[in-house]
Amino acid sequence: MTLINGNEETRIGIAEGVDIMPTPAEETLLKTGALQHAIFNSANFSSIATDAKGVIQIFNVGAERMLGYTAAEVMNKITPADISDPQELIARAKALSVELATPITQGFEALVFKASRGIEDIYELTYIRKDGSRFPAVVSVTALRDAQNTIIGYLLIGTDNTARKQAEEALLKAGALQRAIFNSANFSSIATDAKGVIQIFNVGAERMLGYTAAEVMNKITPADISDSQEVIARAKELSVELGTPITPGFEALVFKASRGIEDIYELTYIRKDGSRFPAVVSVTALRDAQDAIIGYLLIGTDNTARKLVEAEQKKLDQRLRDQQFYTRSLIESNIDALMTTDPYGIITDVNKQMEALTGCTRDELIGAPFKSHFTDPERAEAGIKLVLSEKKVTDYELTARARDGKETVVSYNATTFYDRGRTLQGVFASARDVTDRKQRENDARSLTNEISHRIKNNLQVIVGLIAYEAKWTAAPCVQGYKTMQARIGAIAQLYDLISQTSRGRTVAVDAYLREIAKTMSASLLGNMSSIKIDVEAEPVEIDPDRAVPFGLLVNELTTNAIKHAFPHGSGTITLCVEQIGDQIELVVSDDGVGMKDKDLAKSAEKRGSNYVAIFVRQLGGAIVPSKQALTGTTVRIRLPLLLVPSGGAEPLAA
Amino acid sequence: MAVILVVEDDVFIREVAEMMIQDWGHQTLAACDVDEALTFLRSPQHIDALFTDIYLKELVHGGCDLALQAIALRPNLRVLYTTGNTITDKMKALLIEGTHFLRKPYTQHQLHDSVKEMLAT
Numbered sequence: 001m002t003l004i005n006g007n008e009e010t011r012i013g014i015a016e017g018v019d020i021m022p023t024p025a026e027e028t029l030l031k032t033g034a035l036q037h038a039i040f041n042s043a044n045f046s047s048i049a050t051d052a053k054g055v056i057q058i059f060n061v062g063a064e065r066m067l068g069y070t071a072a073e074v075m076n077k078i079t080p081a082d083i084s085d086p087q088e089l090i091a092r093a094k095a096l097s098v099e100l101a102t103p104i105t106q107g108f109e110a111l112v113f114k115a116s117r118g119i120e121d122i123y124e125l126t127y128i129r130k131d132g133s134r135f136p137a138v139v140s141v142t143a144l145r146d147a148q149n150t151i152i153g154y155l156l157i158g159t160d161n162t163a164r165k166q167a168e169e170a171l172l173k174a175g176a177l178q179r180a181i182f183n184s185a186n187f188s189s190i191a192t193d194a195k196g197v198i199q200i201f202n203v204g205a206e207r208m209l210g211y212t213a214a215e216v217m218n219k220i221t222p223a224d225i226s227d228s229q230e231v232i233a234r235a236k237e238l239s240v241e242l243g244t245p246i247t248p249g250f251e252a253l254v255f256k257a258s259r260g261i262e263d264i265y266e267l268t269y270i271r272k273d274g275s276r277f278p279a280v281v282s283v284t285a286l287r288d289a290q291d292a293i294i295g296y297l298l299i300g301t302d303n304t305a306r307k308l309v310e311a312e313q314k315k316l317d318q319r320l321r322d323q324q325f326y327t328r329s330l331i332e333s334n335i336d337a338l339m340t341t342d343p344y345g346i347i348t349d350v351n352k353q354m355e356a357l358t359g360c361t362r363d364e365l366i367g368a369p370f371k372s373h374f375t376d377p378e379r380a381e382a383g384i385k386l387v388l389s390e391k392k393v394t395d396y397e398l399t400a401r402a403r404d405g406k407e408t409v410v411s412y413n414a415t416t417f418y419d420r421g422r423t424l425q426g427v428f429a430s431a432r433d434v435t436d437r438k439q440r441e442n443d444a445r446s447l448t449n450e451i452s453h454r455i456k457n458n459l460q461v462i463v464g465l466i467a468y469e470a471k472w473t474a475a476p477c478v479q480g481y482k483t484m485q486a487r488i489g490a491i492a493q494l495y496d497l498i499s500q501t502s503r504g505r506t507v508a509v510d511a512y513l514r515e516i517a518k519t520m521s522a523s524l525l526g527n528m529s530s531i532k533i534d535v536e537a538e539p540v541e542i543d544p545d546r547a548v549p550f551g552l553l554v555n556e557l558t559t560n561a562i563k564h565a566f567p568h569g570s571g572t573i574t575l576c577v578e579q580i581g582d583q584i585e586l587v588v589s590d591d592g593v594g595m596k597d598k599d600l601a602k603s604a605e606k607r608g609s610n611y612v613a614i615f616v617r618q619l620g621g622a623i624v625p626s627k628q629a630l631t632g633t634t635v636r637i638r639l640p641l642l643l644v645p646s647g648g649a650e651p652l653a654a
Numbered sequence: 655m656a657v658i659l660v661v662e663d664d665v666f667i668r669e670v671a672e673m674m675i676q677d678w679g680h681q682t683l684a685a686c687d688v689d690e691a692l693t694f695l696r697s698p699q700h701i702d703a704l705f706t707d708i709y710l711k712e713l714v715h716g717g718c719d720l721a722l723q724a725i726a727l728r729p730n731l732r733v734l735y736t737t738g739n740t741i742t743d744k745m746k747a748l749l750i751e752g753t754h755f756l757r758k759p760y761t762q763h764q765l766h767d768s769v770k771e772m773l774a775t
Contacts, residue, residue, distance in 0.1 A: 449714060482761070
């Protein structure tokens with residue numbers, strides 16, 4: 001036998017130059033030779049021939065392709081053991097040593113030992129490529145012998161086993177999965193024949209349905225263990241859906257699958273004990289090689305847990321809806337118009353009262369700017385900005401204008417609101433219709449106006465009467481009439497100030513003093529007078545009950561100064577008020593001729609009238625003696641505060 | 655000396671006011687309401703100034719309305735308003751610019767100054 005390099009013709013046991021008609025034996029030899037030739041030159045087989053020691057002598061194109069070496073790189077240099085997984089060589093050596101009861105070295109010998117003993121040897125081996133990567137190969141080893149049957153070398157023919165390995169693994173996995181499913185107690189696998197009679201009833205089906213396989217196999221169809229009403233309903237539905245009559249029975253369960261339509265549906269199975277459970281059933285038609293249906297496989301899972309979860313979810317959803325309904329009811333039943341806006345003032349929600357207020361539907365309002373529904377959009381927008389900056393506003397009046405033009409005065413209370421992450425979501429606002437309140441306020445204002453008009457007219461009549469009397473009175477008495485008119489003027493002003501008060505509020509003394517000064521200047525002094533009345537007052541407040549005697553006290557003291565301090569007709573009277581501790585100090589001073597008498601209390605009474613003392617007593621105060629300057633007079637009066645401290649209430653006159 | 659139309663629904667107050675104004679040498683015309691006043695204003699009667707109460711009978715702002723019509727009829731007419739009521743913003747808005755105002759109760763001196771000031775403008 002001659003071995004020739006793979007690039008040349010292989011002649012193993014074939015005579016050269018034979019051109020006569022072959023005998024049948026020769027024909028067989030020729031065919032075998034062609035096959036060997038094809039294998040040896042195939043790129044799909046690695047053919048590696050070695051000498052008796054294992055050194056590679058031939059490395060065909062298939063070996064080159066699979067292993068990445070060129071023939072020149074390996075020939076006469078290495079053995080096939082050098083391109084094999086050493087661990088496998090060790091394992092193979094060990095295994096063979098045991099199997100054949102003779103020590104086998106862990107190298108090339110391990111690859112060819114069996115072949116060297118004339119034993120047919122095909123095994124799996126991991127070859128290592130030139131680049132270090134590996135691939136599984138199935139290797140067939142043959143000993144090459146000479147005419148004396150002496151081993152002169154070995155031929156290792158290998159095939160790349162990667163694809164087969166992968167396919168095997170996939171098959172194993174798929175098979176394992178199928179087995180797992182089929183044997184799982186969590187899946188009911190019921191196989192039937194073409195007519196629906198149960199042929200296989202796995203452990204899952206037994207567990208779920210309570211029957212043993214023996215009780216159902218060859219006896220009933222899956223329809224017999226299904227809810228009959230559902231089977232009827234399914235038959236009806238499918239008849240309509242597929243436009244063909246479907247009988248309510250096993251056919252209804254498998255009709256779609258029989259038509260090649262993927263079919264998974266919910267079905268209530270009935271256990272042996274009559275109890276029921278919901279299942280999700282997947283139906284597949286089983287076909288033979290000719291694609292004829294030979295049966296059906298119904299794989300079911302118990303849907304009870306999911307149904308319970310669904311039922312629980314439904315309950316929770318219902319509770320949520322109930323809660324939402326309750327909350328919504330509260331919002332809708334509120335007598336106020338409620339609304340939310342985003343931080344830009346765009347309405348995001350409203351209740352029915354808001355719809356009524358604006359004459360717009362909920363859909364029209366949501367998404368519209370809040371401000372556009374009020375007579376003063378700028379004030380409305382300012383309101384939203386105020387809420388955003390102050391976090392809340394109360395009693396913010398706006399006039400809503402409905403679509404039909406109807407205007408409603410509303411008082412807004414609003415706050416900002418946030419999500420769970422404390423991110424600002426917008427403004428929640430409630431608007432109360434204060435039309436009635438405003439009407440009452442208007443009525444009260446009208447009444448006040450009417451009363452004020454009448455009182456002032458009556459006072460005017462009195463002042464007129466005095467004026468009329470003064471006209472015919474001797475000059476020395478005229479001043480007395482003028483003083484009387486000034487007192488009436490002071491009372492009228494007090495009335496103005498007090499009439500503006502509401503219960504519990506106070507009169508601003510500083511503003512009040514300025515009004516008194518202005519009136520007295522006009523009534524007693526006139527524009528041409530050189531006597532001035534100045535006011536230096538802290539922002540002190542006094543209760544309305546004491547405002548009248550306080551005003552009259554100032555009037556008396558100022559009148560006294562005007563009458564007595566300025567014989568030459570010029571000078572300044574100063575009205576001063578300040579808070580000292582828990583008292584108010586009123587100081588009326590002038591830069592006139594001053595007083596001879598040192599007893600100020602007496603002097604005050606003596607100069608003007610007893611009115612000063614009366615008013616001081618009425619106010620619960622006292623005249624404070626003070627050292628008099630060379631010129632002018634100072635009267636100092638202390639009154640108990642009994643007042644709201646400055647800044648504690650809104651002054652009426654500013 | 656001027657001719658002043660005094661409009662006041664209270665007879666006593668009006669007559670005392672007229673008496674005072676006449677004492678200072680002026681001539682007065684008297685009306686108790688808007689209609690009477692307009693009769694004078696629409697007549698050829700010479701009138702220099704209108705001195706009117708604001709609250710005229712049941713009309714809360716009757717004097718304001720009268721002044722507006724009076725100015726429309728006689729653009730050069732001088733106006734002095736009076737009222738015992740608190741001056742609200744709404745009322746202020748009704749007062750004609752450049753006119754004068756006197757609060758009730760007013761004394762003869764206050765009226766004198768106001769009339770003098772009004773006629774000087």
